[in-house]
Amino acid sequence: MIFCGWGSYSPEELRRINELSTRSAIPIVADAASPFKHMPGQHIIRNAPAFFGLKSIQNALRPDLLLQFGAAPTSNSVLDFWASADTGKFCVHPLDHLDPSQSSEWIPATAASFLDIALQGLENRPVREFAFLQVDTLVDMGKTEFLSHCPWNSEPALYPLIYQSLPQDSALFLGNSSAVRDADLFSTENPGISRVIVNRGASGIDGLIASAAGCAAVSASPVFAVLGDLSFQYDISSLQSLASDVLPLCLIVLNNRGGGIFHRLPVADYPEQLQKYFITSPLMDISAVCSAFKIRHTKPRSPRHFTEALQRFSADPLPTVIEIDTDSRHSQELRSRFTLRIEQALQNISLP
Numbered sequence: 001m002i003f004c005g006w007g008s009y010s011p012e013e014l015r016r017i018n019e020l021s022t023r024s025a026i027p028i029v030a031d032a033a034s035p036f037k038h039m040p041g042q043h044i045i046r047n048a049p050a051f052f053g054l055k056s057i058q059n060a061l062r063p064d065l066l067l068q069f070g071a072a073p074t075s076n077s078v079l080d081f082w083a084s085a086d087t088g089k090f091c092v093h094p095l096d097h098l099d100p101s102q103s104s105e106w107i108p109a110t111a112a113s114f115l116d117i118a119l120q121g122l123e124n125r126p127v128r129e130f131a132f133l134q135v136d137t138l139v140d141m142g143k144t145e146f147l148s149h150c151p152w153n154s155e156p157a158l159y160p161l162i163y164q165s166l167p168q169d170s171a172l173f174l175g176n177s178s179a180v181r182d183a184d185l186f187s188t189e190n191p192g193i194s195r196v197i198v199n200r201g202a203s204g205i206d207g208l209i210a211s212a213a214g215c216a217a218v219s220a221s222p223v224f225a226v227l228g229d230l231s232f233q234y235d236i237s238s239l240q241s242l243a244s245d246v247l248p249l250c251l252i253v254l255n256n257r258g259g260g261i262f263h264r265l266p267v268a269d270y271p272e273q274l275q276k277y278f279i280t281s282p283l284m285d286i287s288a289v290c291s292a293f294k295i296r297h298t299k300p301r302s303p304r305h306f307t308e309a310l311q312r313f314s315a316d317p318l319p320t321v322i323e324i325d326t327d328s329r330h331s332q333e334l335r336s337r338f339t340l341r342i343e344q345a346l347q348n349i350s351l352p
């Protein structure tokens with residue numbers, strides 16, 4: 001199994017990773033920030049975060065080999081799968097051994113130089129029916145069904161909406177905290193997304209507007225960035241360069257009034273402390289902040305208004321903020337229900 005995390009891959013490296021996968025009949029596990037998420041192909045596992053963490057799956061499906069290109073997986077459940085897999089595990093990276101579990105061997109090489117050798121003399125293997133790919137298809141169908149019953153502005157349901165609404169040849173920047181994790185779990189593929197960018201660092205929520213603005217300054221196409229309201233507040237001063245340089249950046253701010261991610265952590269069992277010390281709800285009026293910097297702002301009330309706002313930006317890509325009100329507690333309930341639903345659905349299938 002080939003894990004492909006975020007990283008700066010040349011088109012040739014992507015072509016050759018794809019070749020390694022198809023010729024050796026080994027599937028690719030695509031992270032939300034991996035270019036493979038949006039590439040066509042039956043050999044790509046796109047929903048790993050939804051089922052790799054299940055013990056039933058970890059016990060039943062045992063890959064022969066794990067190979068990682070780019071950064072380590074974003075999702076904790078995929079990291080858990082990697083850490084617990086009792087098999088040969090190798091991380092290919094020129095500079096660093098990017099394995100938080102330190103349970104693998106490091107191959108200090110660029111993907112290109114590794115693939116030069118790996119592809120030499122590789123015999124084509126016949127396409128195999130992989131249980132992982134079959135489960136992925138089931139999970140994908142379950143996900144679509146589940147999200148179709150969620151409110152449009154719940155955090156899980158927003159990701160397919162955002163992904164499907166992005167125009168041809170768009171670049172997508174995913175903020176830290178819930179954005180990159182929910183994208184990993186709930187997004188759908190859109191071949192129109194030509195580039196996904198993250199600034200993961202140590203998961204800092206500072207400087208995300210500046211990072212996205214930097215992308216917009218050099219990108220050939222408009223950039224869309226998804227981030228939380230607290231991340232937005234942390235980096236308001238970067239709106240200045242966005243406005244003065246008239247950068248083609250559309251910030252999609254999910255406003256759940258503070259750090260929604262903390263609803264996922266054990267501290268959520270202590271509501272008073274959670275609210276006071278962790279959520280840290282900003283008192284900011286995003287519309288007023290945008291007006292202060294002379295940046296377009298809109299707050300859609302329906303999916304149609306949201307897609308219209310994206311279309312307006314695409315037609316005239318001036319700095320724009322699209323603010324969507326979300327409910328972090330309800331969104332967390334939906335995430336828990338989704339995990340349970342997938343677990344139940346997979347209990348009844350017979351795995352080889």
Ligand SMILES: Cc1ncc(C[n+]2csc(CCOP(=O)(O)OP(=O)(O)O)c2C)c(N)n1
Binds near residue numbers: 227262
């Ligand atoms: C610079 C920095 N300060 C604090 C944190 C700790 N932290 C992690 S997530 C988070 C909340 C982020 O809130 P928001 O951007 O609104 O996103 P949400 O959690 O709602 O998805 C905080 C404060 C951090 N990661 N980086």
